[in-house]
Amino acid sequence: MNRVLRALSAVYDFFAGDAILLAGTVIAFAGAFFLSRVATNALAAIAFVVLIVAALITTLLREAGGRSK
């Protein structure tokens, strides 16, 4: 692995270290940004919080699944 890739990998590990958490959080923020402009505030807020929690649940279920195998 060259230096640039190693640096990128270190930054990724520092801030996230988990692809599901990273993708889920980015989707939650992008969704909230979009929905707050086109939908009601309540809907956008609920979708935002639900997406964040969904990311946490998904990554934990994956870890639990991997260990039980």
Place this chain on the structure above:
Amino acid sequence: MIIIERPPRVKPQAKLRLASAPIAGVRSPRNLGLLVGIMIAHFGAVFVAAFLASAVEFVEAFTIVLVIGVTINWRSSLAGTALAVVALAVIVGILGTALIRYVPLETLRLVVGLLLVLFGLKWLKKAIMRYAGLKSLHDEEAIYEERLAELRARGAAPGKRLDPFGVVTSFKSVLLEGLEVAFIVITFGIQAGNYAGMSGIAVATLGAALAFLVIVGAGTLVRAPLQRVPENTLKFVVGIMLASFGTFWGGEGAGLLWWGEDLFLLALVAFYLAVSGLLILLLRAASRRAEAGSDRPTRRAIE
């Protein structure tokens, strides 16, 4: 969760200006108590979050500092620690000031919120897995013994002179563990803004500095890895705080308006606590079922 329809939009910049305004009538000594109360209400969470997050990280860094102190010498170990603390202070000072000065507040809220949620979920995930028995607890004693053996195998021996290897190892461990602390200090400090002449970054830095003094002080007294610090509980509490604050500030940055404004933070904390508690119970049960299943002999093994 209680979320109401969109109230009239208030720009975050306007909120920050209000927060930075001097408080009328609190200059007299009579109202000192009131000022302290307001400061605690405004900066309390920032101080506590910075203190707890720093305590967890400094416990981990202290184990390495101790190994260097015992195997090489305390002079090298403490020199590396001091250099790392200076580097962290420079990072917080430069980065914190630059971000406040050059990045618009709404963008900052969005980015900082996103990063805080990521950090919070990362810490929360680890803590939940440890509570559920899916991951072993952080054992400072085992880490200490392992590092001690590594250094002795390298031929490190006690001496009185400043040892470059000892300084660099100590510097690296404190800097790496401290970077997360620096990040939390900057993000929390920026979001708290300035209030009654106090800077949010200064308050968060005080929290981190107090944690440093407490951990280093306790470690110096016992001269052993700090095993009794409830690291996982601290990680869990900080994870809940980071996720809640990140959701709140990030949501505002994305254009959401929370019911009850700052009070909604309490609802978010309660919500994340309830979800995490439920996840721990569910995962613990699943982990026990999996263990029981693996203990039972399979039909093929019996045959």
